[in-house]
Amino acid sequence: xxxxxxxxxxxxxxxxxxxxxxxxxxxxxxxxxxxxxxxxxxxxxxxxxxxxxxxxxxxxxxxxxxxxxxxxxxxxxxxxxxxxxxxxxxxxxxxxxxxxxxxxxxxxxxxxxxxxxxxxxxxxxxxxxxxxxxxxxxxxxxxxxxxxxxxxxxxxxxxxxxxxxxxxxxxxxxxxxxxxxxxxxxxxxxxxxxxxxxxxxxxxxxxxxxxxxxxxxxxxxxxxxxxxxxxxxxxxxxxxxxxxxxxxxxxxxxxxxxxxxxxxxxxxxxxxxxxxxxxxxxxxxxxxxxxxxxxxxxxxxxxxxxxxxxxxxxxxxxxxxxxxxxxxxxxxxxxxxxxxxxxxxxxxxxxx
Numbered sequence: 001x002x003x004x005x006x007x008x009x010x011x012x013x014x015x016x017x018x019x020x021x022x023x024x025x026x027x028x029x030x031x032x033x034x035x036x037x038x039x040x041x042x043x044x045x046x047x048x049x050x051x052x053x054x055x056x057x058x059x060x061x062x063x064x065x066x067x068x069x070x071x072x073x074x075x076x077x078x079x080x081x082x083x084x085x086x087x088x089x090x091x092x093x094x095x096x097x098x099x100x101x102x103x104x105x106x107x108x109x110x111x112x113x114x115x116x117x118x119x120x121x122x123x124x125x126x127x128x129x130x131x132x133x134x135x136x137x138x139x140x141x142x143x144x145x146x147x148x149x150x151x152x153x154x155x156x157x158x159x160x161x162x163x164x165x166x167x168x169x170x171x172x173x174x175x176x177x178x179x180x181x182x183x184x185x186x187x188x189x190x191x192x193x194x195x196x197x198x199x200x201x202x203x204x205x206x207x208x209x210x211x212x213x214x215x216x217x218x219x220x221x222x223x224x225x226x227x228x229x230x231x232x233x234x235x236x237x238x239x240x241x242x243x244x245x246x247x248x249x250x251x252x253x254x255x256x257x258x259x260x261x262x263x264x265x266x267x268x269x270x271x272x273x274x275x276x277x278x279x280x281x282x283x284x285x286x287x288x289x290x291x292x293x294x295x296x297x298x299x300x301x302x303x304x305x306x307x308x309x310x311x312x313x314x315x316x317x318x319x320x321x322x323x324x325x326x327x328x329x330x331x332x333x334x335x336x337x338x339x340x341x342x343x344x345x346x347x348x349x350x351x352x
Contacts, residue, residue: 006057174198291309
């Protein structure tokens, strides 16, 4: 005997039990609001997909398991996977986004089994989770030094871009996530041995960060000492728009192009019909990426960088920064080996 359930009703239970605290993470903590928000987005996508494609969404409970029924069910969910993937790609989505939706659906199936006792024969394991290896965009040490030290450039900026520059420089220094950066206040500051430290507990990971602030970062927060927070408050969207304008004014307009993947195939992306420039790709994420990459590139041991960034020892995300920092290591290695190359007029064996 097998029983059919309404997929979306069960998905609503999946979300509501997360919001109420009935369903927790593996470590016993509550689900983050951002996670629940992604669940709601997936639910709404599934609702629109079902209506537009006339695809009935349902769940069957197999008790006991019947081989023929399981084969039929696998065929149904393979059809769902293909249809929902096609729907998302037709909306202009890329592999990372499509993969994220199926990752949530997999989590939902695990919930059905562990929390609701609904046995689906682990059919959700047929869903592929596609990912993209998107290049990390960061500032070079020279670019960050320019924003820190060039006072003439700073004076040429309108006030809103001066504020943006301060947020950006501070973020590129301490490596915090945007959500943590915007919540910093005086309670996060701690004087230690004639220096000033920034202490933060990450909203996302509940990990603690403690970083000694350089003089230029202290100068920035003193500038806004009358505010409630350490830095001016901007929305993520507004900051991203301002950053693109700031970097354009800095002259970082080299055309570098942008590639994204659909079904594992790279596609070139344009903005307004134009090739993407470096400044077009700068966002709030660039701050954290820049801080981590520069720390690694200038020789800080990985274990110390992870302590500051809050990444775990085996974090895949962290090692994307390590791989990117290798480009800086290669550049410095080339400089060393260039000194070993003999100039054309001195190519004779020095031992002769």
